Amino acid sequence: MKIAKIVASKKRKARYHVYLEEDGSETYGFTVEEDTLINEGLKQGQQLDRTRINKLLESDTLQRSYAQSIRYLTYRMRSIQEVRDYLRSKDTIEGQIEQIINRLLKEKLLDDLAFAKAYVSSKSTTTLRGPLKLQHELKNKGVSEGNIRQALEQYHFNNQVKDVEKWLNSQLNRRQRISFHQRKNKLKQALMQKGFNSAVINQALAMALAENEPHDEWESLCFQGEKIVDRLKKKVTGYELKHKVKGTLYQKGYPLDLIERFIDQQATFFD
Structure with missing residues (x-):
């Protein structure tokens, strides 16, 4: 059989329909990528047998999967595992996946170390992410421990402290209705x-606390204290009520001097 004509696909760019002629009859044969058409030198009048066609289709499948991986890489850098998983999701033959991965590595389009470094640089500057979380995320993307370690070296201790302190300053400036002690624990967590x-965390917190005094501690204590009194006064009174209120506020991390001040102001509830 021979190639009767080659027609560009109207629906899909860079795809070509190949029609075959055999015994004077022309029929649709197969469709290939433009790269396959060029690389295999397909042209009108060329003789083909079934073995040759099967090899062409196998080559075209490989080329199509390679083109898919290139498109996948245009959005952002990817790890080797990400590309491998993507090709599997497209039902690419396992053997062809490795061929594509090897080709991308040779063409420097895949590089796990470069990917890891770019990932750490991007995430540490655009979001608040520490080394342990970055390590976990890169590991999930299939990056080796060695490459992860090298990538994290660029996120220095002092830069981490600076980023954390900036975040803490923004958090500490917000009004809260919990004790300063509770707030610190929540921020640490x-x-x-x-x-x-x-x-x-400890170094950044010490620096942030030096600039942010707990001005609303008394307001917070009063809010919590009044809630506690309202809840407990239905069950206990007098000294027992005072004792329970003091104990509950102390457990929440409020300083004793402020607790005593609140108790004095609410003395009528404890008579």
Whole structure:
């Protein structure tokens, strides 16, 4: 059989329909990518057998999957595992996946170390993410421990402290209705969840606290204290009520001098 004609697809760019002629009859044969058409030198009148066609289709499938991976890489850098998982989601043949990965590596379009460095640089400047969280995210993307370690070296301790202190300043300036002690614990917990270690957190917190006095501690205590009194006065009275209120406020982290001040102001409830 021979190629009767080659027609560009109207629906899909860079795809071509190949029609075959055999025994004087012309029929649709197959469709290939433009790169396959050029690389394989397909042209009108060329003789093809079934073995040759099967090889062409296999080559075209590989080229199409490669083109998909290129499009996937245009949005942002990807790790090797991300590209591999993407190709699997497109039902690419496993053997062809490795061929594509190797080609992308040779063409310097895949580089896990460069990817990890770019990831750390981007995430640490646009969001508050500590090394531990970044490490976890990169590991999930299939990046090796060695590459992760090298990438994280660029996020220096002092830069971490600076970023955390800036975040703490914004948080400490917000009015809260919990004790300063509780607030500090919550902030520490939040920073640990963001991937920062205790050394960074403690240093940044000390610097932030030096600039932010707990001006609303008394207002917060009064709010909490009144809620506690309203809740407990239905069950206990007098000394027992005072004792429970003091104990509850102390457990919430309020300083004793402010607790005593509140108790004095609310003395009528404890007679």
